[in-house]
Amino acid sequence: MHECDVVVVNYNAGELLCECVGSALREGARKVIVVDNGSQDASIERLERQFAGKCVTIIRNGRNLGFAAACNLGIQASDAPMLLFLNPDSILSPGALSRMLEVLNDESRAGMVGGLLCNCDGSEQPGGRRAFPTPKRALMRACGLAPLVRRFPSIFADYLLDHEPLPVAPISVDAISGACMLTKRAAMDDVGHWDEGYFLHCEDLDLCMRFRLKRWTVLFVPDARVTHVGGVCSASRPFFVEWHKHKGMLRFYKKFLRQHYPRVLWPLIVVGVWLRLALISTLRASRLAKARLGARHG
Numbered sequence: 275m276h277e278c279d280v281v282v283v284n285y286n287a288g289e290l291l292c293e294c295v296g297s298a299l300r301e302g303a304r305k306v307i308v309v310d311n312g313s314q315d316a317s318i319e320r321l322e323r324q325f326a327g328k329c330v331t332i333i334r335n336g337r338n339l340g341f342a343a344a345c346n347l348g349i350q351a352s353d354a355p356m357l358l359f360l361n362p363d364s365i366l367s368p369g370a371l372s373r374m375l376e377v378l379n380d381e382s383r384a385g386m387v388g389g390l391l392c393n394c395d396g397s398e399q400p401g402g403r404r405a406f407p408t409p410k411r412a413l414m415r416a417c418g419l420a421p422l423v424r425r426f427p428s429i430f431a432d433y434l435l436d437h438e439p440l441p442v443a444p445i446s447v448d449a450i451s452g453a454c455m456l457t458k459r460a461a462m463d464d465v466g467h468w469d470e471g472y473f474l475h476c477e478d479l480d481l482c483m484r485f486r487l488k489r490w491t492v493l494f495v496p497d498a499r500v501t502h503v504g505g506v507c508s509a510s511r512p513f514f515v516e517w518h519k520h521k522g523m524l525r526f527y528k529k530f531l532r533q534h535y536p537r538v539l540w541p542l543i544v545v546g547v548w549l550r551l552a553l554i555s556t557l558r559a560s561r562l563a564k565a566r567l568g569a570r571h572g
Contacts, residue, residue, distance in 0.1 A: 276301075276302045276303060276304060276356070276371065276372070276375055277304060277354055277355050277356055278302075278303055278304060278354055278355075278356035278357070278358055278371065278375060278456070279303065279304055279305045279306070279307060279348075279352040279354035279356070279357055279358070280295075280298040280303045280305070280306045280307065280357075280358045280359075280360050281307050281309065281345055281348030281349065281352070281357060281358070281359050281360070282294060282295065282298075282306060282307070282308045282309070282348075282360050282361070282362050283309050283311060283341055283344040283345060283348070283359075283361070283362070284308055284309065284310045284311065284313055284317060284318065284362045285310070285311045285312070285313055285338060285362075286313045286314060286315045286317060286506075287313075287315075287317050287362035287363055287506050288315055288317055288506065289317075289320065290362055290363045290365075290503060290506055291308070291317045291318075291320070291321055291362045292317075292320055292321055292324050292325070293365055294360060294361070294362050294363065294364055294365060295308065295321060295325060295330060296324075296325075297365045297366040297367075298358070298360060298366060298371070299325075299328060299329065299330075300366075300368075301366050301368075301369075301370065301371035301372070302371060302372070303329075303358070303371065304329065304354055305329045305330070305331060305352065305354070306329065306330045306331070307330075307331045307333065307348045307351050307352060308321060308330065308331070308332050308333070308362075309333045309335065309344040309345070309347050309348050310332065310333065310334050310335060311335050311337070311338040311339055311340070311341075311344050312335055312336055312337040312338045317362075318332060318334070331351060333347055333348070333351060335347070340470065340472070340473035340474060341452070341468075341472070341473070341474050341475075341477060342468035342469055342470045342471075342472050342473075342477040343468075343470045345359055345467075345468045345477075346467045346468050346470065349462065349467055354459065355458065355459050355460070356375060356378070356456065356457070356458060356459065357456070357457050357459060357462065358371065358374075358454070358455070358456045358457075359452060359454075359455045359456075359457070360453070360454055360455075360500075361452070361453040361454070361502065362506070363453075363502060363503040363504060363505075363506040364391075364453050364454055364500050364501065364502045364503075365500065365501040365502075366389075366454075366500055367498075367499040367500065367501065369498075370389050370498040370499055370500055371456075371498075373389075373495060373497060373498040374387045374388075374389055374456045374495050374498045375456065377444045377493055377495050377498075378456055378458060378493075381491060381493075383489065383490060383491050384458075384490070384491045384493055385457060385458050385461030385462075385464075385465070385485050385488075385490030385491060385492065386450065386455060386456065386457045386458075386461065386481075386482065386485055386490065386491075386492045386493070387444070387450070387456050387492075387493040387494070387495050387498075388402060388403075388450030388451060388454050388455055388456070388492075388493075388494055388495065389402070389454050389495050389498030389499060389500040390402060390440070390494075390495070390496050390497070390498060390499050390500065391451055391453060391454060391500055391502045392499055392500065392501050392502065393501075393502075393504075394501060394503065398436045398440065399436070399502055399504065400434045400436045401434060401436075401451045401453070402436070402450060402451050402453075402454075402494065403435040403436065403445075403447045403449075403450060403494040404433050404434055404435055404447065404448060404449040404450070404451075404479075405432075405433045405435060405447070405448045405449070406433065406448045406449060406479065406482075406483065406530075406531075407433040407479070407523070407526075407527075408433070408531065409527075409531070409535065409539065409543060411432060411433040412433065412523070413546075414432055435447065440496050441494070441496050442496070443496070444493045444494065444495045444496070445493065445494055445496075446491055446492065446493055446494075447492055447493070447494045448482060448483075448486065448492065449478065449479050449482035449483070449492065450478070450482065450492060450493075450494055451478060451502075452477065452478030452481075453500070453502050453504075454500045454502070455478065455481075461485065461488075461490045464488055464490070465481070465484045465485055465488050465490065466484060468480075468481060469481070471525060472518075472522045472525060473518045473521075473522070474515060474518040474519070474522070475515070475518055475519040475522045475523075476519070476522030476523055476525065476526045477522065479526050480525075480526055480529070480530075483526075483530050512558060513555055513558065516551055516554055516555060516558075517551065520547050520548065520550065520551040523547060524543070524544060524547055527543060528540075
């Protein structure tokens with residue numbers, strides 16, 4: 275059994291929650307702490323039946339406190355020297371946790387590691403290894419120009435790094451994904467816990483940035499595979515999720531990057547972010563309306 279507790283924030287993850295918790299226990303987690311943000315499905319009841327008597331602690335919030343706040347409750351419920359934050363739609367492959375712990379323990383200044391996030395077909399999922407989203411990188415992705423990075427890397431830089439060859443050994447990166455984030459408690463105590471000013475999205479970027487600023491290394495471990503279904507907890511509220519994703523990006527930029535760029539850039543970024551949200555919301559609403567119309571006439 276590893277000296278590692280796993281924190282899982284659940285919100286209507288359905289049957290995947292049990293698969294996630296089961297994979298963590300099989301991998302030797304000392305305890306799995308499930309923080310439920312007011313789920314309305316039967317995921318927690320199913321978890322209680324399946325893992326009765328196991329090393330599983332359930333914290334019921336009664337309402338959705340947001341991802342960061344729920345993670346902090348998980349930290350408070352643990353006294354383990356290592357903490358793995360794992361999304362409820364993420365499944366650890368055999369040996370993944372042991373490998374991440376090995377890498378984390380090998381370097382004294384390593385504060386956080388993440389594994390290779392995979393789609394269900396085994397392909398690499400974007401987001402598992404990232405650069406920080408500077409205005410240029412964010413603009414390239416927002417305008418759909420990021421795919422050109424393969425031909426013109428110096429011009430069309432992207433903050434998602436899945437287009438780069440998979441490294442053969444652990445490497446230092448700017449950021450990993452909160453879907454699978456193994457941390458040292460000592461590093462978390464030094465840096466500070468999750469910023470509850472974020473409700474959903476970008477809080478993992480924030481934490482990675484604060485680790486960097488405190489000289490803690492963030493590592494990507496390519497041979498620790500984690501299947502991440504993705505979008506399960508947010509599928510029922512796409513507009514709500516997009517709102518918080520864009521709001522979170524503005525908070526991240528204002529907190530860490532704004533002071534490094536000309537003042538005139540800030541209002542342009544604010545306008546650009548909300549215009550992008552309006553465009554995405556309009557397109558999604560249009561597709562939803564077409565789908566409903568097709569179902570009505572089908």
